[in-house]
Amino acid sequence: MTDAPVLEVDDVAKTYDVSAPLLQRLFRQQQRTLLTALDGVDLELRRGEILALVGESGSGKSTLANILVGSLPATRGQVVQDGSAIPARRDKELSRRIQMVFQDPYSSLNPRLTVRAMLSELLRVHDIVPRSEVRKECLRLVSLVGLDEDALDAYPGQFSGGQRQRIAIARALAVRPDVLIADEPVSALDVSVQATILELFASLRDELGLTILFIAHNLAVVQHLCQRVAVMYLGRIVEVAGTDEIFANPRHPYTRALIASIPRMGDTSGAADLVPEGEPPSPYDLPTGCRYHPRCPFAEAQCRELDPSLRPLSESAGRVHLSACLRASDLPESP
Ligand SMILES: Nc1ncnc2c1ncn2[C@@H]1O[C@H](COP(=O)(O)OP(=O)(O)O)[C@@H](O)[C@H]1O
Ligand code: SF4
Numbered sequence: 001m002t003d004a005p006v007l008e009v010d011d012v013a014k015t016y017d018v019s020a021p022l023l024q025r026l027f028r029q030q031q032r033t034l035l036t037a038l039d040g041v042d043l044e045l046r047r048g049e050i051l052a053l054v055g056e057s058g059s060g061k062s063t064l065a066n067i068l069v070g071s072l073p074a075t076r077g078q079v080v081q082d083g084s085a086i087p088a089r090r091d092k093e094l095s096r097r098i099q100m101v102f103q104d105p106y107s108s109l110n111p112r113l114t115v116r117a118m119l120s121e122l123l124r125v126h127d128i129v130p131r132s133e134v135r136k137e138c139l140r141l142v143s144l145v146g147l148d149e150d151a152l153d154a155y156p157g158q159f160s161g162g163q164r165q166r167i168a169i170a171r172a173l174a175v176r177p178d179v180l181i182a183d184e185p186v187s188a189l190d191v192s193v194q195a196t197i198l199e200l201f202a203s204l205r206d207e208l209g210l211t212i213l214f215i216a217h218n219l220a221v222v223q224h225l226c227q228r229v230a231v232m233y234l235g236r237i238v239e240v241a242g243t244d245e246i247f248a249n250p251r252h253p254y255t256r257a258l259i260a261s262i263p264r265m266g267d268t269s270g271a272a273d274l275v276p277e278g279e280p281p282s283p284y285d286l287p288t289g290c291r292y293h294p295r296c297p298f299a300e301a302q303c304r305e306l307d308p309s310l311r312p313l314s315e316s317a318g319r320v321h322l323s324a325c326l327r328a329s330d331l332p333e334s335p
């Protein structure tokens with residue numbers, strides 16, 4: 001792994017306009033309603049790493065993923081790839097370079113195309129290999145994701161959930177992207193299948209040197225897969241560190257709560273999906289100061305006034321530990 005960032009997210013914000021239609025608003029004398037999904041996100045993805053992006057549902061992970069692949073415009077900020085800002089309208093070549101794998105392998109594949117037809121079309125449209133090599137390349141792609149040659153002539157409906165996710169990964173890899181954005185790719189799969197798909201992501205990083213942003217709502221899923229972890233809360237990154245470091249020494253109370261919600265070995269109560277106590281505040285009306293203060297057991301008076309930015313705390317093995325907590329350096333052991 002080198003340290004050069006392959007992708008940089010620079011102060012990216014996204015608000016959704018969720019107002020009623022204009023006429024209805026005039027009639028009811030309503031204002032426009034804006035929902036803040038992302039609010040100044042900064043993040044770096046380094047070549048050859050798997051970076052986890054973790055946060056509970058509604059924190060803005062999918063919004064960021066969609067902005068990264070260009071299917072959603074940012075309200076503010078920019079995405080920089082290999083040192084150049086990506087323009088709002090991406091051409092075919094720029095679109096090719098960042099690919100997405102979605103959570104739901106059922107709805108993300110065209111049920112009317114065989115795997116071979118789907119892959120061949122992509123290979124031709126993006127001119128990845130000469131026409132004479134399309135067959136061979138299709139075979140290479142399915143074996144890369146651990147499927148047999150037979151898979152090429154089947155339709156998505158003939159596969160299990162895990163196999164479909166393998167096909168979705170093969171489709172993303174077909175155009176030889178620099179970066180893969182995987183948006184909760186195992187969340188819809190049975191626990192027994194999840195581990196095999198996680199192994200596949202690890203082998204893709206090792207064999208292809210692929211750079212991956214791996215999104216999850218659960219820290220346990222990413223612990224053994226990712227080199228670094230970024231924690232997102234209500235549209236902001238609140239902590240970033242190497243995976244071992246963040247588990248051993250979390251420096252944001254929200255990260256601590258996420259770690260505490262991971263079930264212990266042998267616990268089959270489903271506690272992995274538990275989230276920190278309390279409901280997140282409304283994204284229509286974000287709290288003043290630190291946006292975690294209404295739920296934070298360590299909140300002090302200053303936390304209601306000051307909005308902490310993401311600041312470096314320490315560095316180990318070339319990985320900087322960043323936290324957006326005013327008390328990051330003096331967090332008590334327990335509340
Ligand atoms: N198309 C949309 N229109 C309006 N609000 C949206 C839209 N997509 C997402 N949101 C809202 O934006 C916030 C972030 O959502 P999302 O990015 O899907 O979070 P996550 O993937 O972390 O669950 C949530 O409050 C969600 O309700
Ligand atoms: S700044 Fe204050 S409220 Fe926010 S996470 Fe830190 S201690 Fe908690």
Ligand SMILES: [Mg+2]
Binds near residue numbers: 062
């Ligand atoms: Mg999501």
